[in-house]
Amino acid sequence: MKILLVYPRFPETFWSFTHALKFINKKAAHPPLGLLTVAGLLPRDWELKLVDQNVTTLKDADLAWADYVFISAMAVQKEGVRDLITRCQRLERRIVAGGPLFTVSAEDYPEVDHLVLGEAELTLPRFLADLAAGNPRHLYTADPDEWADLSTTPQPRWDLLDMKKYNAMSLQYSRGCPFDCDFCDITLLYGHKPRTKSIEQVLAEFEDLYAHGWRGGVFMVDDNFIGNKEMLKQELLPAMDQWLTARGFPFTFNTQASINMADDDKLLEAMVKVGFESVFIGIETPHEGSLTECNKLQNKNRDLLAAVKKIQRHGLQVQGGFILGFDQDPPTIFERQIEFIQQSGIVTAMVGLLNVLKGTKLYQRMEKEGRILTESVGNNTNQQINYQPMMSWEKLLAGYKRVTATLYTPKYFCRRVIAFLKEYNPPRRRKLHLRLYHLTAFAKALFWLGIWDQNRWYFWRLVGWSLLKKPRVFPLAVTYSIYGYHFRKFFLEQTVAAPVPLTAPDTSTV
DSSP: OEEEEEEOOOOOOGGGOHHHHHHHTOSBSSOOHHHHHHHHHSOTTSEEEEEETTTSOOOHHHHHHOSEEEEEOOGGGHHHHHHHHHHHHHTTOEEEEESHHHHHOGGGOTTSSEEEOSOHHHHHHHHHHHHHHTOOOSEEOOOTTOOOOGGGOOOOOGGGOOGGGBSOEEEOOEEOOSOOOTTOOHHHHHOSSOEEOOHHHHHHHHHHHHHTTOOEEEEEOOTTTTTTHHHIIIIIHHHHHHHHHHTTOOEEEEEEEOGGGGGOHHHHHHHHHHTEEEEEEEEEOSOHHHHHHTTOGGGTTSOHHHHHHHHHHTTOEEEEEEEEOOTTOOTTHHHHHHHHHHHHTOSSEEEEEOOOOTTSHHHHHHHHTTOBOSOOOSOTTSSOOSBOOSSOHHHHHHHHHHHHHHHTSHHHHHHHHHHHHHHOOOOSSOOOOOOHHHHHHHHHHHHIIIIISTTHHHHHHHHHHHHHHOGGGHHHHHHHHHHHHHHHHHHHHHHHHOOOOSSSOOOOOO
16 A cells, blocks of 8 residues: 555644744644654554655645545534645545644535544454455444543654654643643544553653654653643653653653643643743633633633743743633723733734634534534634624724734844843753754844844844853743744734624624
8 A cells, every 4th residue: 555644734724833933944833743643553564655745845746646635634624625625636646634734623514425433443454444344434433432542542654744844843741631621623633531641652662763863852742741630740750850861851841731730730730840941821811701711620710820921930931822802801801812822922922813623512612502603714813703702893803903013023022032031040950952943043034124124123122131040041041033024924914914803793781
């Protein structure tokens, strides 16, 4: 068999870091871990090729070579998926598709030859067995209460990947989340009970990545890395510390977690010790009523600002997710979001409009209320929504634009970075692994941001402050200057490209 694994193109999003990646000559932030893992489940005597359309061009010759084209995608990749399916049909290539997009919306893709849904450890072997027997079916699903044993998860096939094109590699330790936020589809896809790989598996994946020559950032893609805190503290983090120490700390890490990590000093200390540098946390909103509405119980009845600052003081950079458009959002929510984000020093603050994902509890409720207007495109920073909000659409959009325009103006952004750097306590034991592209990025930053950019005064204010007041954070000050450049350009492009949609009529009373 000749198998072509294709990862469809992403539209530009907040997290694509398109403008920032140009400074370090990288094509994408992270590789397609799902497809690399699927490749590990395929027979070793098959010929495999990987094409990530975000870093390289998919040629018709690639498609013509393949017996089957395997596609994995998320909702935000819908447009790229449609284009890819059309090309496969034109060249009469058979398609095998899976991943979150197809698992949630299988009925939208009847033209796909074989839909292998849910977790591949469960459904892909069944497809492969039927394929070997000559009678593969159209649809493969797992039972609703059937979850994969992660001990059967293979190591990713790094040999298929051109690592030089990516900013960081990706690995997974666990799946599932113990919480039940109404707007989130993670529990729909992976369940409530966190399932983990064994310590031996994780270390073997580190070793394999190390053997393939990777040195640098690793994104632990778990949707909630601290879902099983005791196992982390007692088993995984100590084993990671031993492995990394023996090899001179070749990796640094970032991940996603819940705000309750601030309740555990030992956990924070252990994560920083092994090289975790940043963590994305879904803060969503400072308004208690909206947290109650969306069942974000882990964020309730706590001082969110104090929790963020505690995490920062322990040596972790907090990236935050924020949402506007909850039914309970008061008219003052826009100013409150700005105030909270500025005071928190969360530099990378993704503020998005609420989008209702198919299959979630929120979707089911709004569908019953007749408020779903269309399916979500999976991108909540494109100034569009797919439901009828309680607040008038004009007020919601105007408020959203005001929040993003304020947060990423050079003045506010610079203040926020300095506020963070004052609180941040970077670990002292970490070695600085300089690469040529770091020096190139610094040179480009000096020219583009320090000379060419009309906002250059803020660049020099930030790097000057770091050199004079806290030299250890100077590299981070330069990095955040580059981030700010990306965020400003991204939101400016979104404002120009996205006129006020007419799909959300104003029938509200707010």
